[in-house]
Amino acid sequence: YAWDANEEYLFKAMVAFAMRRYSSKSTTQISNVLLCNVTDRVSFWFVVTDSSKNVTTVPGSVVEAAIRMNRNRINSAFLLSDKTLQFLKITSTLSPPVEPSTPVWLIVFGVVLCLIVAGIVFLIVSGIQKHKKKNKESTEGENLEEKVEVTVTLENGLPCEVLDLKAGHINGVFAADDERFTSL
Amino acid sequence: SATPEIPKEDDRPKWDNKFQYILSCIGFAVGLGNVWRFPYLCQIHGGGAFLIPYFIALLFEGIPLLHLELALGQCLRKGSIGAWNTISPYLGGVGVGSWVVSILVSLYYNTVLTWVMWYFINSFQEPLPWSVCPLNENRTGFNKECYESTAVNYFWYRKTLNITPDIAESGTLQWWLILCLATCWAIVYLCTIRGIETTGKAIYVTAVFPYLVLTIFLIQGLTLPGATDGLVYLFTPNLNTLKNPRVWLDAATQIFFSLSLAFGGLIAFSSYNPQKNDCEKDAVTVAIVNSITSLYASIPVFSVLGFKATTSYWDCLDRNIISVINEFDLPEESIVRQNYTSWISFLNSSHPEKIAGLKLKSCDLQEFLDQSVSGTGLAFIVFTQAIILMPGSQAWAILFFIMLFSLGLSSMFGNIEGVFTPLLELQIVSKSTPKELLSGIICLISFLIALCFTLGSGSYWIDIFDRYAGSVPLLVIAFFEVIGVVYVYKIKRFSKDVKWMTGRKLNLYWQITWRFISPLLLLIVFMAFVTLQMLKPPSYAAWNPKYESFPMKEEKVYPPWVQAICVLLAALPCVCVPLVALFHLIKQKHRSKDTSLVSPEVFYCQGANS
DSSP: OOOOHHHHHHHHHHHHHHHHHHHOOTTOOGGGEEEEOOOTTSOOEEEEEEGGGTTEEOOHHHHHHHHHHTHHHHHHHTTOOTTTSOOTTOOOOOOOOOOOSSOHHHHHHHHHHHHHHHHHHHHHHHHHHHHHHHHHHHHHHHHHHHHHHHHHHHTTTOOOTTOOOSSOOOOHHHHSOSTTSOOO | OOOOOOOOOOOOOOOSSHHHHHHHHHHHHSSHHHHHTHHHHHHHTTGGGGHHHHHHHIIIIIHHHHHHHHHHHHHHOSOHHHHHHHHOGGGHHHHHHHHHHHHHHHHHHHHHHHHHHHHHHHTTSSSOTTTSOOBOTTSSSBOHHHHHSOHHHHIIIIIISOOOSSTTOOOOOOHHHHHHHHHHHHHHHHHHTTTHHHHHHHHHHHHHHHHHHHHHHHHHHHHSTTHHHHHHHHHOOOGGGGGSHHHHHHHHHHHHHHTTTTSSHHHHHHHTSOSSSOHHHHHHHHHHHHHHHHHHHHHHHHHHHHHHHHHHHHHHHHHHHHHHHHHHTOOTTSSOTTTHHHHHHHHHHHOHHHHHHHTOOOOOHHHHHHOOOOTHHIIIIIIHHHHHHSTTHHHHHHHHHHHHHHHHHHHHHHHHHHHHHHHHHHTOSOTTSOHHHHHHHHHHHHHHHHGGGGSTTHHHHHHHIIIIITSHHHHHHHHHHHHIIIIITTHHHHHHHHHHHHSSOOOHHHHHIIIIIHHHHHHHHHHHHHHHHHHSOOEEEEOOTTSTTTTSOEEEEOOHHHHHHHHHHHHHHHHHHHHHHHHHHHHHHHHOSOOOSSOOSOOOGGGOOO
16 A cells, blocks of 8 residues: 555554553644654654643653554554564564474374384284294194105205205206216 | 205295385485485586586496495395305404494484484474574563574574584483484384384385475475576586596595495395396396486475575565665665666665665675585575475475485385394394394394484584494495405306306406406595595584674584594494404414315305305
């Protein structure tokens, strides 16, 4: 929006409103607020006069305190913020960032940790179960192995490729170099 | 004629399928360095021109050494210690050295993942905690340390690390980091609980997910303003940099460390393979995928960095514009970024003293683009700042940190396997103790030792470990690996083994690189690396809020006791090699007169798994 005389009027009204709220006496009029040196930047000086005390200006500290108390109202009247509407010499108190009662990261951390612990427990338990099953099976498998040993010795100590018991394990020693053995 | 032994049906664990194995090797090789070190090197070494020494190093150093390790593990079917003991008891020290390096690196690498996890769990907040400064006590302004540096720096150095100004001041244990460290080790335990049985399943997620996220970031990054500036800046080749030998050294070391050679992890992975497997093709595949990933990752990284530089440039311009407008009381929007320079020159000619009084900062886009960072600075400071500026920053932050976590986790798998597999073979524990217990003990002990990295001075110590334990010993071990296989085990035997495994004869490329080029290259790189380290006194950059030029970091020299630790870290793995050889020499002298270097000739690859 453009800055024109109506906006200046609103500004005077807001300053008067701030003075009234602060000092809680309803004597400040819009005509008590004087603007000067208005530039295109939109920057200006303003003073507040006190009509009850012989047209002297209200001390700067009082005006500052009043503005500070009503800063957000003034801002919202002009649809501006502390950054876009600047009062020189009035530093604004900053609002602290919102902190929830439990930090959010702790909650996320808790979730992650629970998932991991659940995974570990599951794997350990299934590992123990598999171990028990394998123990039971290996006692049965040992009998089978003895029979295999017997058949090997029967064949004059030379293993046969035929003995493909567990998983087709090709005896590469035999498949490869013939030169290691004396030709018959 | 000698009766060859029957290859016993061993209960060695196996990969579920070939793809799992390849993915594990790729996951091990592709790590955090591909994202935060390669783009940085590209940037400071002349953009596209860096690719030339990079690919030469890949061809003559990376691929041959990778093939060597994979073939070795596959042939001998043992972890690093067992494999080298089999080749020659005198070379057992090479395996022990690898094992020690894997331990040292696992310790500090997981702490880096702790930081990533901390950032990840903090990314669920609105606004992101590193985007705003906390207030000071009387709420009139921001916290001083934060105000003088930036909110992102403050969150990293104070809220995360709670860093001390000096390495000698240890500070206290940071409880939030301890929690995250425990979680990270729990995750590592969960994934490596039964060795490759469980990592093989986990790798499907951790190795593939980063590519997904990189693609998403690529698409997002290219739509950001200023992305093209960043990319152009990155890839514009500046061939003059090739005259600097530093560039070649950096290319060689980058390839070497990027492929995670000499850790023993690759030997462990390939030892679970069936012997008749084409390790040559595997090696070439893994190396090429690793390099392509580095290139692919640098595109989104540089788009984002270009975006960040552009926004910083715009911020700088805007700040100057505001001060000029305030000073001259010009109407709003009279000076915009486009006509800023013309306005400034006009005002300078009419009111030079006013302009000089404003003390305007010179805004130069090149200067912002030139600010190069690598390592943790890139991820936790620069990238986090860029993420704040993107719309929907929580989602981007969460994605980014999960990606970093997966990248690091898949590399951790390789490190842990490098520790785990030799321990299983050394038969320290009886066969009946379950694997779960052994991996649990390893993870628990590592967690307890890594608690030192959660101290206030922890990040300084991690830098030390990274610079000394994770660099020089690897070069030494790799050198002895090549020499050991080629000249001690003899390359003729190894060629026969590889031919038996892959079904093809070793071609000339492998012969030449293994015999001459790779060992020579390793020697040159090692000497250059050590010389460069010796040239400058070992110093570090400390974050000291009381420093005069804060927020610049203060350059400090390591105190003597810290320097002793650095030397110890670098020397410990290397010294294993001669120590073990000496030990065996003494043992042999006491036992018999037979001091032959290698066991007798009846010893081919296929007979080794007994």
